[in-house]
Amino acid sequence: MRAAVLRAAAVPAPYAGSRPLSLEMVPVPEPRPGELLVRIARASLCHSDLSVINGSRIRPLPMALGHEATGVVEHVGDGVDDVRAGDHVVLVFVPSCGSCRACSAGRPALCYPGAESNGSGDLLHGPAVLRTPDGNRINHHLGVSAFADYAVVARESVVVIDDDVPFDIAAMFGCAALTGIGAVLNTAALREGQSVVVFGLGAVGLMAVMAAAQVPGTTVIAIDPLPAKQDMARRCGAHHAGAPDDAARLVGEATDGGADVVLEAVGSARVLEAGLQLLARGGALVSVGLPHPDQEITTQALQFAGMGRRLLGSYMGDAVPERDIPAYLDLWRQGVLPVELLHTDTRPIEDLNESLDALAEGRVVRRIFTLDK
Incomplete structure (x- = not known):
């Protein structure tokens, strides 16, 4: 073979x-x-x-x-x-x-x-x-x-x-579906009416956009430097899309005091640090991308206890494959994903x-x- x-x-x-x-x-x-x-x-x-x-x-x-x-x-x-x-x-x-x-x-x-x-x-x-x-x-x-x-x-x-x-x-x-959809539905447990920012619009990030968009009442903001990826995110259900330099402005205009969830699907420590600054009090930063082992993040420790923010690692979307793959395929059949x-x-x-x-x-x-x- x-x-x-x-x-x-x-x-x-x-x-x-x-x-x-x-x-x-x-x-x-x-x-x-x-x-x-x-x-x-x-x-x-x-x-x-x-x-x-x-x-x-x-x-x-x-x-x-x-x-x-x-x-x-x-x-x-x-x-x-x-x-x-x-x-x-x-x-x-x-x-x-x-x-x-x-x-x-x-x-x-x-x-x-x-x-x-x-x-x-x-x-x-x-x-x-x-x-x-x-x-x-x-x-x-x-x-x-x-x-x-x-x-x-x-x-x-x-x-x-x-x-x-x-x-x-x-x-x-x-991989892409389990990781991206699972990061939204399992790790972040996105709830009705919440706001989510997705950094990085490869297959995993776009799967996350789709998953977030199907939760009723959500506001989905998609961030990527490539205009073609931004357009794709809108087709996948994003309400707002822009380049990394637009992220703070888009979050400020679309939310009341920051996003409930920021999902990082780039694999960059710098993006993780930037995403943390976009969170509302009590919000969750979900790390999905795989940075190089040499990369480190630096942030004010008080952001966590002082503002109730959470940093959550998500590997394979915290999926249970035997449960989640059939469920996600059902959502695809319904036209939701x-x-x-x-x-x-x-x-x-x-x-x-x-x-x-x-x-x-x-x-x-x-x-x-x-x-x-």
Whole structure:
């Protein structure tokens, strides 16, 4: 099978010239007990993939990238009795064990064994199964490695969906939808009549805009330096949109004393600091983007106890995938979440390297790749 493998990180832009991902032929791995073999139908390019390539997220190499995808189950390993060959599935980038401290508290996105296996490039139920033809290990990306014809994943890394959901739609629900929608509905728990500011209008930020707009009586303010992204946010339901320099003015005009929620989907410490200043008393700043580990924030400590403001981290939107993916797909079916607006185009997997620049420069929202030969 083909797999897009990264062998050197901290690759600078432009990416097309350096071609950091090599499409390699590797043996199709066999699922072990508790695992599945999935034929990948569509895989999306996400900023989290780019963060591994540019060195912002440190991962063990070589690694087969790709974590947002959908496909069809080809084969199930021993002990898997609730998923069958032929089932359509969305892949999820945090496999939850179901019994650790986080899972027991109802927060599977923070699963301890899932985080450990993701960080080491392994799978939840054992070591990496990807190999080069001569037997050398290739690490898994977030338990998925979806830029490939097939993926062996833990049963806990998939959610079964209805067969009639188009692959180009389903592909966006394993990361962008869970993260953006979940940040609004789960982490922030946005309530009727509240105001929300979304910084960063990539797929995650635009999913957050859609989710906020469907809560009755909300005021949604979308911020991004690119006019095209601002226009897209308005199509997704934002009431106001502008550049970062416009943020304070827009919040002042649209709210009474600041926003109830500010959601940061950029991955920037400076944006987090700016967002904190836009909050109303008692407001919540939700950190969704993944800044480089070297970035730090500096702020007046009194903002929290003195003004009742909260800083909330949101990983994978605090989602419960088995619950949330079907629920979000239902909202899409009802026309409440028009996620098809975010689908820029579908390209063959051979276009991956050229697409890295388009994503980094904001020229695409969700470019989806087909693995059809």
